[in-house]
Amino acid sequence: MLNKVSVDDLEVKGKKVLVRCDFNVPLKEGVITDLNRLTAALPTIKKLVGDGAKVILCSHLGKPKGEPKPELSLAPVAAKLSELLGQEVVFAADPEVVGENARKAVEAMKDGDVVLLENTRYRAEETKNGETFSKDLASLAEVFVNDAFGTAHRAHCSNVGVTEHIKTSAVGYLVQKEIEFLGNAVNNPVRPFVAILGGAKVSDKINVINNLLDKVDTLIIGGGMAYTFLKAQGMEIGNSLLEADKMDYSLEMVKKAEAKGVKLLLPVDHLVGKEFKNDTEFKTVLDTEMEEGWQGFDIGPKTRELFTEAIKDAKTVVWNGPMGVFEFENFAGGTIAVAKALAEADATTIIGGGDSAAAVNILGFGDKMTHISTGGGASLEFLEGKELPGVAAVNDK
Numbered sequence: 001m002l003n004k005v006s007v008d009d010l011e012v013k014g015k016k017v018l019v020r021c022d023f024n025v026p027l028k029e030g031v032i033t034d035l036n037r038l039t040a041a042l043p044t045i046k047k048l049v050g051d052g053a054k055v056i057l058c059s060h061l062g063k064p065k066g067e068p069k070p071e072l073s074l075a076p077v078a079a080k081l082s083e084l085l086g087q088e089v090v091f092a093a094d095p096e097v098v099g100e101n102a103r104k105a106v107e108a109m110k111d112g113d114v115v116l117l118e119n120t121r122y123r124a125e126e127t128k129n130g131e132t133f134s135k136d137l138a139s140l141a142e143v144f145v146n147d148a149f150g151t152a153h154r155a156h157c158s159n160v161g162v163t164e165h166i167k168t169s170a171v172g173y174l175v176q177k178e179i180e181f182l183g184n185a186v187n188n189p190v191r192p193f194v195a196i197l198g199g200a201k202v203s204d205k206i207n208v209i210n211n212l213l214d215k216v217d218t219l220i221i222g223g224g225m226a227y228t229f230l231k232a233q234g235m236e237i238g239n240s241l242l243e244a245d246k247m248d249y250s251l252e253m254v255k256k257a258e259a260k261g262v263k264l265l266l267p268v269d270h271l272v273g274k275e276f277k278n279d280t281e282f283k284t285v286l287d288t289e290m291e292e293g294w295q296g297f298d299i300g301p302k303t304r305e306l307f308t309e310a311i312k313d314a315k316t317v318v319w320n321g322p323m324g325v326f327e328f329e330n331f332a333g334g335t336i337a338v339a340k341a342l343a344e345a346d347a348t349t350i351i352g353g354g355d356s357a358a359a360v361n362i363l364g365f366g367d368k369m370t371h372i373s374t375g376g377g378a379s380l381e382f383l384e385g386k387e388l389p390g391v392a393a394v395n396d397k
């Protein structure tokens with residue numbers, strides 16, 4: 001159980017409550033193309049509105065690099081959120097985020113009203129956890145709630161600095177849910193516990209591999225990162241992705257898995273292509289048949305079977321990272337096969353944000369998963385066993 005004050009523990013009637021949300025949504029020509037992060041924020045907002053708080057929302061969006069960028073304004077979020085909430089979300093347009101306009105909007109609030117501030121990253125201090133902006137944000141409210149899991153692995157003004165200037169703080173329902181799902185899966189799993197890692201680089205997942213080997217029964221490694229493991233064990237990998245300086249580490253991990261009795265599954269066959277594009281010439285080869293001039297872009301059919309078998313018997317599965325270059329239709333098959341295996345498994349299935357979450361949603365398996373994290377980076381750091389600063393900063397119970 002998460003030992004943090006939650007929104008259920010607060011008395012907020014008539015109080016101004018600043019809520020850090022994760023409204024870092026994908027935008028295409030001013031239109032929000034994926035509503036997941038907005039709908040994920042609703043339970044906390046509704047609870048606070050229902051309890052009669054004055055709810056002041058804030059978030060970053062993209063990387064405006066410390067100055068106002070109209071294309072990264074949160075105005076479209078206020079409009080969409082008004083629709084989803086069924087009540088007006090007043091947008092406090094303000095180049096300083098907490099300037100005259102924002103203060104006026106907050107002063108005009110009645111109990112149960114909702115105001116959304118402008119993109120917190122319009123202020124350069126935000127990502128540096130600067131004192132002035134932290135104080136500015138804190139000056140608006142009496143209570144702070146952090147419900148932005150997607151940025152919980154960062155120490156910024158709007159999730160960490162602000163807590164130094166507001167006495168009462170709590171985690172929102174989304175952060176609570178994320179930590180409980182990920183925490184239970186990793187620290188208290190129903191076994192067999194299978195973790196699946198993929199994506200481009202071993203270097204991004206070094207600590208995740210190390211930490212998970214202490215916890216899982218089976219570790220599946222696919223995607224580009226598998227090639228460094230294969231090469232380290234003496235296989236030919238043609239022109240596939242290789243991080244030569246991580247070969248020793250990979251061997252260490254292979255040995256650690258053996259010593260711990262963890263089954264480490266790597267690809268046994270591959271879809272290899274000539275060039276990094278969808279319509280390149282490609283074929284299926286076994287590990288032993290990799291040639292110069294060809295690169296592994298996806299796991300092959302035998303590997304899909306091998307991974308599916310391992311997932312079938314699992315009772316807990318955590319997945320982070322695609323099995324191949326899933327953005328190219330010809331090399332999406334391995335990622336689809338794994339998503340399908342998870343959807344069919346009689347297990348608690350947790351998707352660790354980022355590309356694997358996108359893949360699962362695009363492929364239509366979203367509602368078949370137990371939990372899809374809203375934070376790729378945050379869930380990875382959680383899987384590394386690290387404390388998330390955005391959660392640590394909130395008051396303990």
Ligand code: AMP
Binds near residue numbers: 296297325355
């Ligand atoms: P990551 O951000 O580390 O999870 O990596 C995701 C990226 O890895 C995706 O954009 C995939 O296209 C890429 N990827 C996965 N498998 C491969 C591969 N075999 N070769 C090159 N890129 C890959």
